[in-house]
Each structure stands twice: as C-alpha cells, then as structure tokens.
Amino acid sequence: MGGCMSDSQDTTDRNVEREIEKDKKQDTRAHKLLLLGAGGSGKSTFFKQLKAIHGEGHNDREKEGFKRQIHGQVVESIQLLIRQCKTVTKDPLPGIKDEDDEPFGNDDLDDARLSNSLKVEMTETEIAQFKIAKEFDQSCQYLLEIHGSRSALTEQLVTHVKSLWNECPAIQAMFEHRNKIGIPDSSAFFFNDIERIGRSDYTPDHKDIVLARYRTTGMTEKEFHIKDAVFKVLDVGGQRNERKKWIHFFDGVTAVLFVVSLTCYDEVPFEDVTDLAADVTLMNSMLESIKVFEDTLDFECFQKTGFILFFNKADLMQEKIKRVPITNAFPNYKGPQEFKPSVDYISKYFLSLNRVPEREMLLRFFFEYVLFVNYW
Amino acid sequence: MIKKSQKQATKSDSKDAVTTVAQNKEFLNRIILGKSHGNNTKLLEQLPKFSELEEFEKTLREQNQITFASVFHEPVGNYLIRTYLLSQHSIDKAIFLSDVELFKKLKNPSAQKSVAQKIFDQFCGAETSNHIPGLSVFEHAKNRNIPWYIEKRKNLAVNDHASEGAKNMQAASQKISLFAEGTNNIGVFGKPIQKIHEKIASQKIDETLFDEVSQQVTNDLLLDIFPRFQQSAYHRLYLRCKFLETKPVTIKHFDELRSLGHGAFGLVSTNKSFLTNLLFIFFTIKKQ
Numbered sequence: 001m002g003g004c005m006s007d008s009q010d011t012t013d014r015n016v017e018r019e020i021e022k023d024k025k026q027d028t029r030a031h032k033l034l035l036l037g038a039g040g041s042g043k044s045t046f047f048k049q050l051k052a053i054h055g056e057g058h059n060d061r062e063k064e065g066f067k068r069q070i071h072g073q074v075v076e077s078i079q080l081l082i083r084q085c086k087t088v089t090k091d092p093l094p095g096i097k098d099e100d101d102e103p104f105g106n107d108d109l110d111d112a113r114l115s116n117s118l119k120v121e122m123t124e125t126e127i128a129q130f131k132i133a134k135e136f137d138q139s140c141q142y143l144l145e146i147h148g149s150r151s152a153l154t155e156q157l158v159t160h161v162k163s164l165w166n167e168c169p170a171i172q173a174m175f176e177h178r179n180k181i182g183i184p185d186s187s188a189f190f191f192n193d194i195e196r197i198g199r200s201d202y203t204p205d206h207k208d209i210v211l212a213r214y215r216t217t218g219m220t221e222k223e224f225h226i227k228d229a230v231f232k233v234l235d236v237g238g239q240r241n242e243r244k245k246w247i248h249f250f251d252g253v254t255a256v257l258f259v260v261s262l263t264c265y266d267e268v269p270f271e272d273v274t275d276l277a278a279d280v281t282l283m284n285s286m287l288e289s290i291k292v293f294e295d296t297l298d299f300e301c302f303q304k305t306g307f308i309l310f311f312n313k314a315d316l317m318q319e320k321i322k323r324v325p326i327t328n329a330f331p332n333y334k335g336p337q338e339f340k341p342s343v344d345y346i347s348k349y350f351l352s353l354n355r356v357p358e359r360e361m362l363l364r365f366f367f368e369y370v371l372f373v374n375y376w
Numbered sequence: 377m378i379k380k381s382q383k384q385a386t387k388s389d390s391k392d393a394v395t396t397v398a399q400n401k402e403f404l405n406r407i408i409l410g411k412s413h414g415n416n417t418k419l420l421e422q423l424p425k426f427s428e429l430e431e432f433e434k435t436l437r438e439q440n441q442i443t444f445a446s447v448f449h450e451p452v453g454n455y456l457i458r459t460y461l462l463s464q465h466s467i468d469k470a471i472f473l474s475d476v477e478l479f480k481k482l483k484n485p486s487a488q489k490s491v492a493q494k495i496f497d498q499f500c501g502a503e504t505s506n507h508i509p510g511l512s513v514f515e516h517a518k519n520r521n522i523p524w525y526i527e528k529r530k531n532l533a534v535n536d537h538a539s540e541g542a543k544n545m546q547a548a549s550q551k552i553s554l555f556a557e558g559t560n561n562i563g564v565f566g567k568p569i570q571k572i573h574e575k576i577a578s579q580k581i582d583e584t585l586f587d588e589v590s591q592q593v594t595n596d597l598l599l600d601i602f603p604r605f606q607q608s609a610y611h612r613l614y615l616r617c618k619f620l621e622t623k624p625v626t627i628k629h630f631d632e633l634r635s636l637g638h639g640a641f642g643l644v645s646t647n648k649s650f651l652t653n654l655l656f657i658f659f660t661i662k663k664q
Contacts, residue, residue, distance in 0.1 A: 241556065272565070
C-alpha cells in the first residue's frame with residue numbers, strides 16, 4: 001500500500017519537474033522585462049499602452065473592468081474632495097454618524113495639529129474658500145453615503161457630481177491642491193466627461209482606458225511578439241506594501257524598465273496622505289522614487305542587468321513647471337524654472353545614482369498622450 | 377520557431393487551468409478549511425469544457441450573478457479567488473476580509489477585544505518577521521504549532537532564487553528596504569489605520585471598527601483583482617463548477633466507500649460525494 005502511494009507520488013513529481021523544465025526553456029527564449037517604479041508613476045499605464053499597441057488590444061471583458069475602475073475613481077475622488085473640504089473648514093459631515101463627531105483623543109490631537117499648522121500656512125480667508133455652500137449639502141450627503149465603488153454610476157449620482165464639480169468653487173479650489181491629498185490628475189478629465197461616462201451604454205475608449213488610474217495589486221504579465229522577439233513584460237504594484245513582493249519576480253530578468261513620474265516632485269505619496277498641511281518639500285514622491293531606484297540598483301541580482309529609465313508624464317510636467325519649481329525635490333538645482341533644463345537635471349541626477357559603470361542605462365521620455373496619438 | 381512555441385503555449389494553456397488548481401488544491405484546502413481532503417480529480421473529470429459554456433456565461437451575466445460580491449461570497453468562488461490571490465502574493469487581503477466578517481458576528485465584548493487586537497496586529501500593523509501569509513487570526517488560535525505546509529511556503533521565496541546562486545538572498549532582503557519596512561500586507565495606510573489603533577487603545581470596540589479599512593480592501597479586490605481574475609483560468613474553472621451545480625444530483629456523483637449493514641428492507645452504505653467531499657449515508661431499498 002505504502003509503496004503504491006509513493007509510486008504515484010513519484011510520477012506526479014516527475015510530471016511536475018517536466019513541466020518546470022519546459023517552462024524554463026520557454027522562459028529563456030523570451031526576454032523578461034520588469035516594470036518597476038514608485039506608486040502612481042505610471043507602470044500600469046505603460047503596460048496598458050503596450051497592450052493596445054503591440055498586443056491584441058483590450059477585449060470586452062477587460063473594458064468592463066476598466067469601466068468599473070473609472071467609476072470607482074470618480075466616486076473615490078469626489079468623496080475625498082468633499083471630506084477634505086469638510087475637515088479643513090471643520091464643518092461636520094451632514095447627517096452621517098462619523099467617528100469624527102465623537103470626542104476621541106486621536107481626533108482632538110489631530111485637529112489641534114491641523115489647526116496649528118493651518119495657522120502657519122493659511123489665513124481665515126484662505127480657509128473660507130474651501131467652504132462648501134449650503135445648497136450643496138444634499139449632494140455631499142448623497143455622495144458620502146455611497147458605499148465605495150460597489151454601485152455603478154446612477155443618473156442621480158451623475159447629476160450630483162456634475163453640480164458639485166461645475167458649480168461649487170470650494171471643490172475646484174480643493175482640486176487645485178490635489179498633489180497633497182492624493183487625487184490623480186486624470187480625475188478632472190472624468191469629471192468633465194461625467195455625462196458620457198455615466199451613460200448606461202458607455203464603453204471606455206482608448207483614452208479613457210489609458211487615463212484610468214487604480215492601484216495595482218500583485219503582478220500582471222503578458223507576452224508580446226514584436227517582430228521576431230518575444231518579450232514578457234511584468235507589471236507590478238508600486239505602493240510600499242506591494243514592493244515587498246517584488247523580490248519574487250526578480251529571477252532571470254533581462255532588463256528593468258524603471259518608470260519615474262516627472263510631475264511627482266510636489267506630490268505627497270499615497271501612503272503618507274494626511275491633510276492639506278503636509279509639507280511637500282520634506283516628503284514627496286520624487287524623493288521616494290529616487291530612494292526606490294537606488295535600492296533597486298543595489299540588488300545583488302541586478303548588478304549586470306540593463307536598466308531603462310522611463311520619464312513619464314512629460315506633457316503634464318510642461319504645465320506644472322510654470323507653477324512649481326523642481327527645487328521641492330532637488331534643493332541643489334540652480335537653473336531656470338523651465339522644462340528643458342529641469343528635466344535634464346532630473347535625468348542626470350538619476351543616471352548619477354548608478355555606481356556600476358559597465359551597466360547599460362537607457363533614457364526614454366514618455367509623453368503620455370503623444371505616444372498614444374501617434375499610433376491611433 | 378515562433379509557430380512551434382505558440383503551439384506549445386496553447387497546449388499548456390488548456391492544461392494549466394486544471395493542473396494548477398489540482399496541484400494547489402490540497403495545499404489550499406489545508407489552509408482554508410484546515411483539513412486534508414486529498415485530490416479531487418473526479419470532480420475535474422466531470423466538468424464540462426469551457427468552450428461549451430459561452431451561453432451559460434451570458435445568462436449568468438444577464439442575471440447579474442457574476443459580480444464580485446456574489447462570487448466572493450460563494451464557497452467555490454471564494455476558494456478560487458483565494459487561489460488567484462495566492463498567485464498574486466496578496467492572499468492576506470481576502471483573509472482579512474473574512475476575518476473581519478467573523479469578527480462582526482462576535483457578541484462577547486472580551487472576545488471582540490482580543491480578536492480586534494489580533495486582527496490589528498496581524499493585518500493592519502507593520503509586518504513582523506514571523507508573519508505567515510494566508511493565516512487567519514482564528515486559525516492561529518486553533519493550532520499553535522505551525523504546520524509543515526506553512527513552513528514550506530515560508531521557505532519558498534528563498535528557494536525560488538536558489539537557481540540564481542544568490543545564497544545571500546536573505547541577507548539581501550534584509551539589507552534592502554525599498555521603503556517597504558513597517559507596512560502592512562493589506563495596502564491601507566494612514567488615517568484609517570491610526571483611527572483603529574486609537575480606538576483599540578481607548579477600548580472603544582464595536583462591530584464597525586474595521587469598516588473603513590475593509591471597505592478599502594474590498595475596493596482593491598473589486599477594482600483591480602476581480603477584472604484580472606475574470607481573465608484568468610480560475611474564472612473559467614469557476615464557470616465550469618457553477619455549471620455543474622445547475623445539473624441535478626444523481627447516484628453518479630457519489631462514490632461508495634463501504635456498506636454499513638443490511639436489514640429486512642435494504643442496504644445501508646457510506647458514500648462520498650465528488651463535488652463536496654462530504655460523506656453521506658445511503659439507504660438503498662429494493663423496488664418491488
């Protein structure tokens with residue numbers, strides 16, 4: 001009996017081994033490219049574009065998923081905006097039993113800290129601009145009561161979002177501070193197009209899909225056949241907790257595609273988002289990107305691996321550089337507050353982090369929509 | 377050359393749905409149910425082919441039965457989503473959700489307190505060095521000594537890279553931070569976690585304690601994992617299992633194990649169902 005059991009065990013073992021061998025052979029033929037980068041740098045966006053350009057595109061089932069993601073993004077963003085407005089103006093959330101109303105040690109402390117820092121940063125009139133007018137109370141209440149992204153966009157929701165976005169100056173003012181409260185830039189695009197998105201027969205087009213933003217969990221992989229070469233591209237999550245998993249995917253990597261968002265030098269990382277009083281010069285996603293890049297270069301198994309640096313969101317950077325200087329993240333930068341010298345400085349800085357001179361390093365700039373327009 | 381590789385790929389594709397799940401099955405059964413079941417190969421033989429199920433999927437979609445909530449709260453769907461999450465190294469999210477659901481059912485204040493503390497330590501707080509992915513809070517209480525399969529899994533990450541010749545992998549993983557130290561495994565940061573911490577410290581524990589965080593975790597699963605789950609082999613397997621459920625149960629679904637005895641009217645025997653692996657007692661009566 002026992003012998004018989006171990007026999008069958010052996011055959012299954014052998015089968016499994018054979019499968020692994022086969023996989024290994026296939027693995028060596030394909031070039032394995034690993035997409036890395038800090039959270040919100042655009043790894044998945046890049047992956048989606050690759051799929052649209054070199055893959056077979058997105059099928060209906062995937063589009064259904066993107067539709068949900070877009071709806072989720074709209075609801076999440078508007079809820080965040082309302083909540084932040086209420087916290088800043090210390091307006092109790094209407095009709096909702098929120099824990100904030102109860103006197104908790106934590107919240108008292110929080111409020112004290114918040115008001116302290118606000119006193120430094122904001123005057124009364126500045127706070128007043130975030131005050132949501134009484135006439136929007138109903139919309140706010142309705143939107144805050146929605147349970148996350150479980151429900152699709154209903155007609156009622158669309159009208160509420162539309163009125164808040166188009167008519168409420170407080171929401172607009174808060175959106176200007178999106179870098180501190182972790183709202184993606186593309187939310188504005190979806191808010192403006194809310195009517196089209198809310199339609200029941202809506203299917204996302206290519207632009208919508210590329211702009212949709214959601215935190216990736218785990219890893220997605222896809223094989224691309226470009227001319228005669230086979231590329232296996234792995235897209236991973238970039239949030240701090242996701243980075244722990246990166247180590248599982250490091251085996252046999254041909255090249256690392258490291259994605260850096262050019263605009264993130266004044267954005268607070270998603271993991272650190274607290275309130276408007278956050279100081280972007282102390283902690284911003286660019287500093288985090290630099291740290292992550294340094295650590296990635298230091299990995300034992302990457303010492304001979306080529307790196308391709310992708311600087312993403314160059315189009316948004318061109319707009320942003322007019323308002324915010326890059327000295328937020330690079331205090332030593334002395335050049336003019338213009339696009340070209342700033343980007344040059346950033347790219348040189350990243351290249352200088354490489355301590356292995358024989359390692360291949362490539363630079364690529366990536367204009368989110370331009371690349372996309374060229375192909376479609 | 378490429379043609380050949382594609383051929384191979386499709387061949388292994390059709391196989392992988394069944395084999396991977398079969399391989400994972402016992403492993404997962406032990407983790408999820410805490411029992412050993414053995415491989416359920418007969419179930420897999422009975423399943424219809426996925427290509428025959430297009431119509432079935434359509435009708436299910438029209439009845440709105442393929443949503444995250446319905447799939448996740450159903451035994452087979454839950455099992456398959458967990459299997460998928462395990463392959464994504466994110467199993468803790470699902471375990472957290474089910475633990476919170478169990479926590480909500482607790483009535484006893486002292487039990488609530490200790491469970492809340494445990495859930496917080498295991499999922500919301502910073503990951504500790506002896507953290508075991510995929511272990512529920514309630515499971516931990518049941519068997520204190522860690523079973524072999526969990527030990528094995530802990531070593532898996534290191535073994536994966538043995539081929540690289542990276543013996544110092546462990547040292548490397550300690551050295552490199554990637555800013556990831558002190559994070560939890562469910563991917564929720566900042567204020568919500570802080571709030572829970574304060575509430576536990578000030579002993580204000582009620583059922584809604586984890587609501588905000590579990591909402592965020594559900595969103596992660598719903599918006600990112602679920603669409604990808606639907607692309608994977610696990611979803612196809614889910615549909616196949618689902619289809620089997622619609623069929624009437626017949627004697628063919630059972631395996632006779634042994635007879636328990638016979639009397640004036642007929643036989644009594646123990647039978648095992650392929651589908652659920654549960655034991656049944658059969659009374660067989662002669663037709664006259």
